[in-house]
Amino acid sequence: MSYQSYSLHQLGWRTTLAHDLTLDDFESAYPARITAVHRDGVAVLSSRGHGHAVVPHGLHADVGAFAVGDWVMVEQSADRVFRRIQRQSLLARVAAGETHAHQPIAANVDTLFIVTSCNGDFNPSRLERYVSLAMQAGVTPVMVLTKADMADDVAAFVDSARAIMPGIEVRAINALDPGSLHVLLPWMVEGCTVAFVGSSGVGKSTLTNLLTGDVTQHTAGIREDDARGRHTTTAREMFPTSHGAWVIDTPGMRELRLGAADEGVAAVFVDIEALAEQCRFGDCGHDGDAGCAIERALAEGVLDARRLANYRKLQRELAGSRRSEREKREHGRQFNAMAKRAMQDKRERLGRSR
Numbered sequence: 001m002s003y004q005s006y007s008l009h010q011l012g013w014r015t016t017l018a019h020d021l022t023l024d025d026f027e028s029a030y031p032a033r034i035t036a037v038h039r040d041g042v043a044v045l046s047s048r049g050h051g052h053a054v055v056p057h058g059l060h061a062d063v064g065a066f067a068v069g070d071w072v073m074v075e076q077s078a079d080r081v082f083r084r085i086q087r088q089s090l091l092a093r094v095a096a097g098e099t100h101a102h103q104p105i106a107a108n109v110d111t112l113f114i115v116t117s118c119n120g121d122f123n124p125s126r127l128e129r130y131v132s133l134a135m136q137a138g139v140t141p142v143m144v145l146t147k148a149d150m151a152d153d154v155a156a157f158v159d160s161a162r163a164i165m166p167g168i169e170v171r172a173i174n175a176l177d178p179g180s181l182h183v184l185l186p187w188m189v190e191g192c193t194v195a196f197v198g199s200s201g202v203g204k205s206t207l208t209n210l211l212t213g214d215v216t217q218h219t220a221g222i223r224e225d226d227a228r229g230r231h232t233t234t235a236r237e238m239f240p241t242s243h244g245a246w247v248i249d250t251p252g253m254r255e256l257r258l259g260a261a262d263e264g265v266a267a268v269f270v271d272i273e274a275l276a277e278q279c280r281f282g283d284c285g286h287d288g289d290a291g292c293a294i295e296r297a298l299a300e301g302v303l304d305a306r307r308l309a310n311y312r313k314l315q316r317e318l319a320g321s322r323r324s325e326r327e328k329r330e331h332g333r334q335f336n337a338m339a340k341r342a343m344q345d346k347r348e349r350l351g352r353s354r
């Protein structure tokens with residue numbers, strides 16, 4: 001199995017990916033998909049099978065610029081990455097702390113299964129956050145409610161989940177029952193890539209193992225030939241399933257946080273944004289202002305107070321991350337100006353001493 005090869009279609013190739021490539025690219029290199037990112041290069045899968053490719057110095061800054069699921073062009077004559085192909089979607093991790101730096105986690109994911117359980121784990125505000133993140137990344141969110149076998153009123157959980165965003169797909173499931181897996185099959189299509197997020201204990205590993213179990217040894221490393229022909233054992237983070245879809249399971253998925261996700265938040269809270277447009281005054285503060293449509297909706301019970309509070313909280317976070325981006329840019333500008341001054345001083349001193 002570990003030496004199995006896949007067609008481009010099976011690997012998830014889309015014709016749109018080729019729009020980013022020239023004839024030259026195709027003559028000197030071939031497309032491959034990254035299944036793991038290592039310190040010294042990337043593990044790839046292509047129509048040639050499993051392989052390892054080094055990332056030349058200076059290509060997209062460093063290995064950190066590549067993510068599992070990325071498509072790259074690998075040189076025909078050497079196991080070396082030639083270039084990365086434009087991503088269709090990108091789940092990025094926002095670093096903890098004040099820097100708000102974005103680190104790519106998974107690329108070209110089609111569906112993000114947002115997993116929660118039909119119990120105390122179910123938290124609409126956290127789900128709104130995950131859905132915003134998926135929308136921002138360009139990935140279709142699907143809500144998966146596990147432990148349906150242990151809840152009295154599954155329908156109530158499904159209804160709450162449907163209220164997170166208009167039109168969102170919701171499926172309740174008993175992850176311990178392989179027979180109930182069929183509810184996820186519409187997204188497990190050949191060449192499609194899925195990933196799971198959710199808190200600890202909701203059943204992500206159970207579902208991932210069910211989907212990939214009979215196809216690969218999930219956690220075990222696979223022997224492969226590296227660039228120098230040595231055998232190495234490397235862990236992978238992208239796995240085939242029996243239905244032909246791929247599951248990306250990387251440790252980074254567990255640390256996804258909402259970054260600069262303005263469009264994602266706007267997509268999830270379309271109801272509130274539409275209400276705001278109906279306020280009498282364009283600069284309505286939605287706080288005791290006359291003719292406020294949001295407050296009217298609250299009073300009429302059309303809008304949930306918790307949802308509005310979470311929308312405001314996310315807006316504040318977005319403002320915070322915009323501010324820190326600005327500060328970083330400003331800091332960079334100040335540093336450049338300082339460096340320029342130092343160079344000038346040096347030139348002047350040299351000029352005088354001559």
Ligand SMILES: Nc1nc2c(ncn2[C@@H]2O[C@H](COP(=O)(O)OP(=O)(O)OP(=O)(O)O)[C@@H](O)[C@H]2O)c(=O)[nH]1
Pocket residue numbers: 146147148149150173174175176198199200201202203204205206207
């Ligand atoms: N009854 C029932 N138990 C479930 C279901 N899904 C998961 N479990 C159980 O819940 C526990 C946690 O499941 P995991 O799959 O390990 O959860 P996880 O999301 O991967 O958790 P982390 O690895 O900590 O992120 C396990 O004991 C599972 O057997 C379900 O639908 N019904």
Ligand SMILES: [Zn+2]
Pocket residue numbers: 276279284285286287289291292293294295
């Ligand atoms: Zn208002």
